[in-house]
Amino acid sequence: MSFNEQTIKTIANLARLKFPKEDEAKFMADIDSILNWVEQLKGVDVTGIEPLVSVSPRENAIRSDVVTEGNIQSELMANAPESVQGFYEVPRMVE
Amino acid sequence: MTELVNLHISEALDLLNKKEISSVELTKAHLSEMEKARFLNAYITETPERALADAEASDKRRANGDSLGALDGIPIANKDLYCTAGIRTTAASKMLSHFVPPYESTVTQKLKDAGTVMLGKVNTDQFAMGGSTMTSYFGVTKNPWTDEKGEYSLVPGGSSGGSAAAVSAGLCMGATGSDTGGSIRQPASFCGITGIKPTYGRCSRYGIVAFASSLDQAGPMARSVKDCALMLREMAGADGHDSTVAELPVPDFTAALTGDIRGKKIGIPKEYRPDGLNAEVARVWDKGIQLLQDAGAEIVDISLPHTKYALPVYYIVACAEASSNLSRYDGVRYTERVSGHTLDEMYENTRTDGFGPEVIRRILLGTFVLSAGFYDAYYTRAQRVRRLIYEDFKKAFETVDAIVVPAAPTPALSYEAMKNMSPVDTYLGDVFTTPSSLAGVPSLSLPVGLSNTGLPIGLQIIGKHFDENTVFQVGDVLEKAAGFNLMPHRVKG
Amino acid sequence: MYTIHGKTGDWELVIGLEVHCQILSKSKVFSGASAEFGAEQNTHVSFIDAGFPGMLPKVNEKCIEQCVKTGFGLNAKINKYSRFDRKNYFYADLPQGYQISQLYHPIVGEGYIEVTTDEGTRRIGVERLHLEQDAGKSIHDMVPGKSLIDLNRCGVGLMEIVSKPDMHSPAEAGEYLRQLRAIVRALGTCDGNMDEGSMRCDVNVSVRKVGETTLRPRTEVKNVNSVRFVMQAVEFEANRQIDIYENGGTCQQETRLFDSVNVETRPMRSKENANDYRYFPDPDLLPVILTDEYIENIRQNLPELPEAKKKRYVEELGLTPYDASILTADHETSDYFETAIRGQDAKKVANWVMGDLFAYLNKSAKTISESPIKAEDLGALVGLIQDGTISGKIAKEVFEIMAETGKAPAVIVEEKGLKQVSDTGAIEALIADILSANMDKVAEIKAGKDKLKGWLVGQIMKASQGKVNPALANQLLNKKLEEV
Numbered sequence A: 001m002s003f004n005e006q007t008i009k010t011i012a013n014l015a016r017l018k019f020p021k022e023d024e025a026k027f028m029a030d031i032d033s034i035l036n037w038v039e040q041l042k043g044v045d046v047t048g049i050e051p052l053v054s055v056s057p058r059e060n061a062i063r064s065d066v067v068t069e070g071n072i073q074s075e076l077m078a079n080a081p082e083s084v085q086g087f088y089e090v091p092r093m094v095e
Numbered sequence B: 001m002t003e004l005v006n007l008h009i010s011e012a013l014d015l016l017n018k019k020e021i022s023s024v025e026l027t028k029a030h031l032s033e034m035e036k037a038r039f040l041n042a043y044i045t046e047t048p049e050r051a052l053a054d055a056e057a058s059d060k061r062r063a064n065g066d067s068l069g070a071l072d073g074i075p076i077a078n079k080d081l082y083c084t085a086g087i088r089t090t091a092a093s094k095m096l097s098h099f100v101p102p103y104e105s106t107v108t109q110k111l112k113d114a115g116t117v118m119l120g121k122v123n124t125d126q127f128a129m130g131g132s133t134m135t136s137y138f139g140v141t142k143n144p145w146t147d148e149k150g151e152y153s154l155v156p157g158g159s160s161g162g163s164a165a166a167v168s169a170g171l172c173m174g175a176t177g178s179d180t181g182g183s184i185r186q187p188a189s190f191c192g193i194t195g196i197k198p199t200y201g202r203c204s205r206y207g208i209v210a211f212a213s214s215l216d217q218a219g220p221m222a223r224s225v226k227d228c229a230l231m232l233r234e235m236a237g238a239d240g241h242d243s244t245v246a247e248l249p250v251p252d253f254t255a256a257l258t259g260d261i262r263g264k265k266i267g268i269p270k271e272y273r274p275d276g277l278n279a280e281v282a283r284v285w286d287k288g289i290q291l292l293q294d295a296g297a298e299i300v301d302i303s304l305p306h307t308k309y310a311l312p313v314y315y316i317v318a319c320a321e322a323s324s325n326l327s328r329y330d331g332v333r334y335t336e337r338v339s340g341h342t343l344d345e346m347y348e349n350t351r352t353d354g355f356g357p358e359v360i361r362r363i364l365l366g367t368f369v370l371s372a373g374f375y376d377a378y379y380t381r382a383q384r385v386r387r388l389i390y391e392d393f394k395k396a397f398e399t400v401d402a403i404v405v406p407a408a409p410t411p412a413l414s415y416e417a418m419k420n421m422s423p424v425d426t427y428l429g430d431v432f433t434t435p436s437s438l439a440g441v442p443s444l445s446l447p448v449g450l451s452n453t454g455l456p457i458g459l460q461i462i463g464k465h466f467d468e469n470t471v472f473q474v475g476d477v478l479e480k481a482a483g484f485n486l487m488p489h490r491v492k493g
Numbered sequence C: 001m002y003t004i005h006g007k008t009g010d011w012e013l014v015i016g017l018e019v020h021c022q023i024l025s026k027s028k029v030f031s032g033a034s035a036e037f038g039a040e041q042n043t044h045v046s047f048i049d050a051g052f053p054g055m056l057p058k059v060n061e062k063c064i065e066q067c068v069k070t071g072f073g074l075n076a077k078i079n080k081y082s083r084f085d086r087k088n089y090f091y092a093d094l095p096q097g098y099q100i101s102q103l104y105h106p107i108v109g110e111g112y113i114e115v116t117t118d119e120g121t122r123r124i125g126v127e128r129l130h131l132e133q134d135a136g137k138s139i140h141d142m143v144p145g146k147s148l149i150d151l152n153r154c155g156v157g158l159m160e161i162v163s164k165p166d167m168h169s170p171a172e173a174g175e176y177l178r179q180l181r182a183i184v185r186a187l188g189t190c191d192g193n194m195d196e197g198s199m200r201c202d203v204n205v206s207v208r209k210v211g212e213t214t215l216r217p218r219t220e221v222k223n224v225n226s227v228r229f230v231m232q233a234v235e236f237e238a239n240r241q242i243d244i245y246e247n248g249g250t251c252q253q254e255t256r257l258f259d260s261v262n263v264e265t266r267p268m269r270s271k272e273n274a275n276d277y278r279y280f281p282d283p284d285l286l287p288v289i290l291t292d293e294y295i296e297n298i299r300q301n302l303p304e305l306p307e308a309k310k311k312r313y314v315e316e317l318g319l320t321p322y323d324a325s326i327l328t329a330d331h332e333t334s335d336y337f338e339t340a341i342r343g344q345d346a347k348k349v350a351n352w353v354m355g356d357l358f359a360y361l362n363k364s365a366k367t368i369s370e371s372p373i374k375a376e377d378l379g380a381l382v383g384l385i386q387d388g389t390i391s392g393k394i395a396k397e398v399f400e401i402m403a404e405t406g407k408a409p410a411v412i413v414e415e416k417g418l419k420q421v422s423d424t425g426a427i428e429a430l431i432a433d434i435l436s437a438n439m440d441k442v443a444e445i446k447a448g449k450d451k452l453k454g455w456l457v458g459q460i461m462k463a464s465q466g467k468v469n470p471a472l473a474n475q476l477l478n479k480k481l482e483e484v
């Protein structure tokens, strides 16, 4: 696997991260070496092995349909970097 | 009052109940010790006023004969990953450097309800990502144990390095930690204290800043097995907020501390003794095995064949989950915002500025292993190998009651040494702790010996799912047999 | 089969619909905040919905139940094992940076909806129904240079119902959506209000030459939010694609927006097409395991579904399949109809509902639940015709008055003296008068010009202002003519 310049650009964009050239090169090299190290997993025979998603012993953790929270507009807005009239404010989105 | 800051929780409770000391005295002793030890940078936020108010309230409860919590009056610290209502919670990041949660995590709430006194919030690797507490936005924490020259040049381990340092240096009697791939056990080993990562699903994750949801577990760190047992009992239990918490009764773990492990089968997996295992660590491990055998346990050689794959599996799974868990830090609803002309620019500016390099590295890796065309080769494969690791433990526990292995491949390393390490080399520090994280089994780390340069070395006792009792029972016997009751300043002194 | 004639030959359409239905529940799917529509901005929001650190989702049991119910409505396989996945993407109205959805193990599997159009009844395949959370809302025109975010809708439970690419005409696509809406409304799992956004539709369209067996690239038209728009979007999109092909071009898979003002679709400018959602199982949530007992219990308590109702209307009430499908299109209509037919001739009532009543409602822009004519009263009106109290013609007049006043038909007939004359003597006298005034016509009838009888009956009805029972008038006229 080679984690090249195009890959890091694509991945950084998906993760909404953006670096100057030198940082990008450093991260690229780091990830590339981690991926090379991870290659060893290719040696494990996993035929017929189900992926393990969770080690929690539970299933069906459900709650009943009751309104128990909400109405905290002022607390929400107090935490917001920018807000107006109870709305969160962000740079204008196209479309 | 150095005496007070050396007490175990169990001892302090005794003295408090006999009214020989007050919680205020105990708390003040710790607050003044904190002041003296600021150079360690164990705390990100100290909360002395809240602590004294908590302590006074506790003393009043005792004086009035009101009902008391199980840890009433005990001063503790919380890892700065736990949301604490009205008190800044940073996850040691710039991103959350001004975040004041309006809610309390379940675990810290339970400890509050148990009557504890909160001294403050302790340092951690940023978003719990790291094994040195060096990735904190608030600066490194120093290990209270010094090097051969008597200098504070060593890392406390991580990510619960602030917790470990504070407990070790007498800056609190116990602390909450969290463990995703060894973040309680490895710093406990580096700082010569005790900590347990309970079974996945024993404690609620509600209100803990998430790193990797399928692995994160809360756990206590303290100066004895009994103290950990006391704390865990208060921290654990079902919670309507977290679907993954087991709806099992929480036993009185201290009742398991019988001191008798005769006939217990202790497994020693050969895969934890690779060529080139640190000789000091090997020596302490052998010593531990001998002590357990002397106590009447039956030592059984076992195999956990997929052990060596745990580390890469861990980094794939943990980073994948982290990349998604950390998407919420986008500058819209809380966190610092760095503006931009478009929404995407604002996201990029905020996230690139708010996350440190190790966090970014892990987000990039996690994003990559989930991305189209690579998902099956990396993520799905890692989850399949995770099942093999899980099955290894399941099989082993058909024949043994507990497994004993080293907690970390080395004693505490120096900042100098760590600074120059490649990411992969630093990840190797988790080699002994990630297998039990992936399997979700409980694992206790306790100090058993010293290296020839005088640094603590810990061992792990790993048990079956939800069998913390056996883990504590074996740990308690080993602790007493090893007689490790050193505090760093005594070593220095 | 529906085809479009192009320069180069006949084209057929391949249409698939993805419909998002907001689940009717009190609280959101993963939090305890209210799921109610229309509150002040950011008030029906919890820290979970706003994606605060350390917050964890917890599944609302009602949402599970609503999905299972809807699954039955779609004649679909209920999956006993389902679980949640995260769909990762950044958007200002998506606080967690991911949407919790079900990609790998949806709660409901394959099913179908029966759709009746002019071309007959067809089963349109349903691929799946999965449970997911809704996003918030962005408002772009309030503050210059800014978008504002309201998270009230964020986290409301959604059922995404994905059809197979089984539809081949605008009418079929429209009817599928109409039927789907009827089903969720009958079940009470979604209110189906497309104008409030509680039901939203994405339309996938591709075209191919008649006879081709492979599919050409499709476009996905987003947010087409009415039955009419769906039909328009299909038609526009199909013609647009055919034009491109016929002019030597090629189509690409892309996402487009429907512009209902100009009735056209246009490409989306966002990076939507370049997204990589990085789905993976959500580690915060556990699998949902449904027992046979749970599923059976829901099945046994289902209300009658539109399809079963339709069948019943055809088989038991003798309606045509087309009429039955119209009367079962929504439960307000079928409820009205079923109330109206109590003790009455169902077919006659059906004609009145679909004829005069629908025409009136249409003209006055009212829904059937707003009808001033109560279902019982419409039934009673049919009853009055049937028992000969009034004629069909008078009934139309009574209907008008009912619509204006909301009064019961018997009352109107009484007040206005519209009762049909059945008194033989009075009618005979009337006929005698008319015959003597038209002896020339009588002579012609006698000479064999039978058609003129109808004209005479008309004269009788006119003279009686329609109050004479026409059958009786006919009978007495014949008798009188013989006597002459």
Ligand SMILES: [Mg+2]
Pocket (backbone or CB within 6 Å): C018, C160
């Ligand atoms: Mg879709």
Ligand SMILES: [Zn+2]
Pocket (backbone or CB within 6 Å): C020, C132, C160
């Ligand atoms: Zn969807």
